[in-house]
Amino acid sequence: MNNVQEIELPPDPERVIVGLRDTGYEFNTAVADIVDNSIAANATNIRLQLGIDLKGNIRLLIADNGDRMDRQGLINAMQYGSKARSNLASLGKYGLGLKTASTAFCTRLSVISRPNAITSPLMATWDLYHVADAKKWALLLNEICDDEAVELMNKVAPGQAGTVVLWENVDRLIKDYSDPAGKPARKALQTKENSLRHHLALVYQRFLDLDDNRAPNIIIELNDEPVAPWDPFQRGLSELVAEEKVTTRLSDGREAQFIIRAFILPRREEFPDDALAAAALLSNERQGIYIYRENRLIHDADWLGLYQKEPHLSLLRIEFSFDHKLDDAFHLDIKKSQIILNDDIATWLSHEFLTSPRREANRRSREGQQKEISKRGEGAHDNSNNNIRNREAVAGGPKVNITDLSAGEAEVENKHGKTRLRLTITSAKRSGEVFVQPVDGIKNGLLFQPAIIEQHKAVQLNTSHPYYHKVYIPNLNRSVTMQGLDSLMWALTVAELSTVQDNTAAIFQDMRYEVSRILEKLVETLPEPNMGSDNGD
Known part of the structure; x- marks a missing residue:
């Protein structure tokens, strides 16, 4: 008779927690994962502070006025593979984003949370060096919280529940400089800030735009400056040339729907003014399919392997929107940064839906190009x-x-x-x-x-x-x-x-x-x- 033994074999804490630093996050994607958690907690006000001190230490704080989180809720949020949210449509999906996104860039991650106005905040910390020394999954809880984090919480959520995510010992954001607090280091950090601002404006455009009723409205500030929404489709100026609402049946018998729209932007000379044309970013790199899950952009400016980018299609942008029901069908990854189209949808897109918009975008581009050639020639x-x-x-x-x-x-x-x-x-x-x-x-x-x-x-x-x-x-x-x-x-x-x-x-x-x-x-x-x-x- 074969005796089967059950052995509990927990992973080595240091190997795993350090190994998860290399999940491939980019800075903008990592920050967006944390903002997702704020939105999932019904926050309406989110503030980010990114700065460097006189010694060259970089800190990032992300504060929100989201739902209450007591001691147990804080511990669950800090657990790797935290319990699933009851709302399947939540932007936070796998219970890993907060931790893996943060430690991809810092070695000390803290979350400071206050469940209500009368309860003192509590700080939970993953310190990678402490985990290595303790040789166990040792989460640090502290009633003495970071002063700057508490001050920011009071601004974002005065007299109410609030949460702050704090990155310290940020060691993977910019390269090492001989003078870590000097002008080159600060300039590099400013470049990161500018890129992050545009990323947030694009990813959360539907949430930031007060005139867009597809998503609940939020306010995001980065270093005390509001993040304005950026619409890649330039509605109001572009032309909607094709639209389909497609219902598909999932493997478990359920039905799900996705919406796809094709927009053609005006040529540069057709914009009302140069400022609008510049804001539209009419570059070859911006063409492609923009994919939204629950109104949050998860992948942009790409043809998903269906076509190569070419200059005569620079005016064409495709909106592809779906909800959480299609997560498994589209193989959504941990970073929520890409999807994989199944063969049927890919064939339908390339051979049917996109054929006419591509032809029309090509025609308009060449027409404008010929006018420019004639003028310059x-x-x-x-x-x-x-x-x-x-x-x-x-x-x-x-x-x-x-x-x-x-x-x-x-x-x-x-x-x-x-x-x-x-x-x-x-x-x-x-x-x-x-x-x-x-x-x-x-x-x-x-x-x-x-x-x-x-x-x-x-x-x-x-x-x-x-x-x-x-x-x-x-x-x-x-x-x-x-x-x-x-x-x-x-x-x-x-x-x-x-x-x-x-x-x-x-x-x-x-x-x-x-x-x-x-x-x-x-x-x-x-x-x-x-x-x-x-x-x-």
Whole structure:
């Protein structure tokens, strides 16, 4: 008979508590995990103080006026894997966030709590060095609380229940400096503060926005300055182009719903003013799917592996909102920072829902881009036209006579004889622009084509072609480079007219198509030009 023994085998306290420091938290994500606990406790006022003293010691305090927490409640909150909240929709999910998020950056974590106005606050502390020395899960309880924490609690929750989370011995926030309290260290901490402010503004936008009724309103202050909500979708300015409310059946038979919306933001020049455009952060990095769980942003600006980010989709932002019922279905992690889409939803998103919004965002972006290219390219080919005019006679070429202007027909006379061709016959858009003319689009997407402009042999360049965008645009202010590029294109068209015959005209057209196609492929990996700079670089 096999005897099965049951052995209680608790983990080594030091190994585990120190090992949990390396769960991969980023600073902003860690702080947000603590703010989640405040919101889960129904706090309406949350204040954060991040500072450095004269010795270079960094401290972070997060105070709130949330629900009462007596001695036992405080001990439970400090337990690793604390008891589950009765409200499954709570932003605090696994009972680990407070501890693991905090000790990822500090070696001493305290929570100071006051259950009511007449009871003195109590402080519970995890000191990682004390745990290592005691060799047991030794939580420290103290009725003598940190003075700064109590002072902040009194400001946030005067005469009522309040809680403060305190980080001390912060050793993983900024790098070590020779002068830990010097200007470089303070500047690095200021950078962290600025990043945290934007993160809180984005993650809790629905809670901070008084006009948004999807979430209860709260006030968050960071170093005595209110955190203003930041809406990545810029409602009121953007256009809602698609919306779906999808009901799905879970493995246990329950039904759950998620909401997905697609917004297209205005182009920069379409914003009412520059300040609003700057606030919208119209960068390539901000496009993608923004995922909300219980109205709290958990993952942003990412296509979840469905697509790569590309400049022509920088105006497209997708809102994906779900509640706690879908936590398991979406494999929500401990940090509540990402989800994994199942195959059915991923396929539906990429092949159905996102198809039309992506196409429309691409169209609007390219339309605006073409306007900017036309504006910036005005006059960029003047030197080329002047140079070719001065050298036209030396370059030579065939005689070209217009035979039917309305039909766009011309007769080309070269060393092989006379050939009738259908050519683009037009006039100059700008004075002197009779040899090289930029145009917005050429049939079949060609990069260039022969033309007759005011009786001169000319080339038209397609400003919509990727080659023009990635090679010409960065060099608009470089005269010699522009003349070199334009001279090559003009020479190719004159060479075509100089050698074309009736039986080779179609071959030359095919060659232009193949050259245009090959160049499009070759420039795919070239960087997108910065349309905001003077020279496009």
